[in-house]
Amino acid sequence: MVLGKWLVVMAMVMAGFSGTANAGDAVAGEPVFDLCTQCHGTAGEGNPSIAAPGIAGLPEWYVAAQLRKFRNGHRGTHPKDAEGMRMRPMALTLGINADPALSGEAKQDAQDKDLDNVAAYVASLPQTKPAASLEGGDSARGQGLYAVCMACHMPDGSGNQGVGSPPLAGASDWYLFSQLKKFKAGIRGNKPEDITGVTMRGMAGTLADEQAMKDVIAYIKTLSK
């Protein structure tokens, strides 16, 4: 009984930490998603040729959190983050079709609504299976390196909303590689407001070089089966 109460309290604390409520309406988010399809594809499958990752089936809380980071300039504002800088204006367009008469809090609410709705729609899309494109990784060596990652991203790579860590299993290998490089170089996770990004930046620093990144990604790919 006591344990049950503690679990409830812990769940509430964790939900508070992640800072998002799953309030989006996927049906209302579908028309908003039209803009996203230009790069991420109609099924949210992504397009490696323009560095647009697959987003279909990502958790709603994660998509919403990243969109907020882009919108608020906590991600996609580093001069070396060309892809992030391309994404940021897109996040700024959310809510652009809201009533122009709105201002202040009402405007913010309208923008938030679009953002949450499109996040819900993305989460409702069936996950796609990205083709492997990264070569030269040693999954056996990567398994040892993954020990650091699993504290947040879980042993099966399913992620953990409580600490704001997204699922890794099923993600495109090229995308994981590019993001690890960005985290390590301080191109992503460099804003103090981006709490989970700052945490991840430190974690990426534990990977010695690009080979280590490829190894750990090779292991993550084994989790996707």
Place this chain on the structure above:
Amino acid sequence: MLEHYLPAASTYASDIDGLVNLIFWIVGVWFVLCQVVFFYFIIKFRRKPGVKAQYITGEEKEQKRWISIPHALVLICDVFIVYGAVTVWVDIKQTLPEPEESTPVRVIGQQWAWTFVHAGPDGLLDTPDDIETVDELRIQVNHKYRYQLESEDVLHNFSIPVFRLKQDAIPGRVIEGWFEATQTGTFDVQCAEICGIGHGIMAARIVIEPAADHAAWMSENAPRTVLAATTP
């Protein structure tokens, strides 16, 4: 006239405005004159009972005059426009300030953001004290800047409306130009060449500040990389 709608904040903004005004008045006078003549003829030669329509070949001397005289006058007007345009073009596009009296700044367009590389306190690019910013260009008032315009991906256009500056950015090329701000303030920078779905929101800000404020900003931020303003 244009200044009434949009401040003129560069040394050559009034030259561009003057050129636009010159063309506006010359073309405007001819436009009004043509309309007056057309409407005069339409009314004078309107359909009247018992009068047959004439077929005019335009070969008579007094008919040809309606073409040749305006033609000569328009050519004289063209001389004024061409003289004005070439003078302004040479000053803005063909003449670069000397390196010792100006500061370089690199402007990089990409889908859909602007990166600015400021020269830092040493006044030179590609040195460790360079200051990189995204979507915010900081310059000193009453000082010449030589910009080096680049594009990371597709065609863009570096446009600062208050400077009356508009320059295409072409991938693979470094295009040089210059500007000198004449008043302090914060103004818009925009992309003026369709560059993809985010073109309409590819905007940045230019902050023009007094020399002391600008020096303080540089010493505060060099060599650390400065990031864009965080407010949406």
